Amino acid sequence: MQSIKLFYPIPNPLPGSPSSGQVLAIGDFDGLHLGHREVVSRAAETARKLGAPAAVMTFHPHPREVLGQDKYVRHLTPVREKLELFEQAGVNTAYLVRFDVPFSHITPSQFVEEVLIPLRVNTVVVGFDFKFGHKGSGNPDMMCELAAGRFAVEVVRPYCMDGIKVSSTLIREHLERGEVGRVQQLLGRSYAMTGTVIHGAARGRQIGFPTANIELDDLYVIPSNGVYAIRLELGGESFAGVMNIGTKPTFEDTDTRTLEAHLFDFSRTIYGEAVKVELIEFIRYEQKFSSIDELIAQIGRDVEQAKRITGHCAEKAENGVK
Incomplete structure (x- = not known):
């Protein structure tokens, strides 16, 4: 073309x-x-x-x-x-x-x-x-x-x-509420954003859930702050994960929104790599926790829910991974 x-x-x-x-x-x-x-x-x-x-x-x-x-x-x-x-x-x-x-x-x-x-x-x-x-x-x-x-x-x-x-305005309204499942129906495909993995504060690694911080490469409509089950494309491969969109209120008092993705069974260093994130399903809205331990426990639940949504456990079984 x-x-x-x-x-x-x-x-x-x-x-x-x-x-x-x-x-x-x-x-x-x-x-x-x-x-x-x-x-x-x-x-x-x-x-x-x-x-x-x-x-x-x-x-x-x-x-x-x-x-x-x-x-x-x-x-x-x-x-x-x-x-x-x-x-x-x-x-x-x-x-x-x-x-x-x-x-x-x-x-x-x-x-x-x-x-x-x-x-x-x-x-x-x-x-x-x-x-x-x-x-x-x-x-x-x-x-x-x-x-x-x-x-x-x-x-x-x-x-x-x-x-x-079906209209672009309707899709924007659903994204503002985090309703990515409905957006997927209206688009006929998953809502996706592309960007580059950048360095962050490394807090995810410190609490046992390392994340890839993603800087978007264009002015996308960013969905509501919250936690989402995702698929991340990197170098022709696809990885299941969970992503938080928001301001990290447990750690900071800021209006700056970030996208942080935790990929399951993934340990590679990918700073500077181009990625595409597909939002599969909304899990919960972002919230401020009273302690780091409370946050860690909730992230653990988010991860398990995202694994079920993306079929990650089934994928591991099919591939003979224990």
Whole structure:
């Protein structure tokens, strides 16, 4: 898959755009949840039927961030991961449009004439609630009118689960409550974050539960403070573990949040290594303990629960580990 950065205004036609036309899915796609995947899959399916390339257009920074909604500074899927997911979905070209204040002021007509027409699209695929143009004044019906027969417009109905529309906002709300099991259902995969293992205060090792302190490599939406069963990917291998997200109130009085992962039956030194953490299940909220012994006892219970959740004991038995 090729990835192309676009800056408004766009040359007409855009050099390299297919002269025979392409099928283009458009959206923010933060999280690339099941609803988003429905839009992208429809574009890929239509492209196959037409014998045309499948493309995606998304925006960076997040439009809501540019328009002053600070919570959208953090992402469910940073750009790099979003592009990887597009490729897995069978997309041939991903257009990453720079979203800034001038771009936010273009009219719906300008969006069609000066963004879509230069890409030589023959079909545009959008969600039912897609908005475009200044202050979101354009909708799918208006896009059909502005297309004026030059390209087709396919509108994907809302994707619902248990009668509720799947959305990035809904996923963010579940993460704020630590409900990663529900998030996994809405995404169709585990919520994951990537980063690098850094040095910490080594308190985990001192109390018998050594941890890998993880510095995230992008501005992720970080779930609620608490303890989670996890899978950690490192160098092509996957390890079960338990992770605390929070401020370590038993030891410190600070607002700084950290991610500390304890991996089961793991003794390697991995400082500086790149890792990916998949959150499997929420165990409990972070709390302050009255003594270190009380904390150690609770961590022991957390570890046993996380082992059951991740099937770590079963894995050891299958591998003949005693």
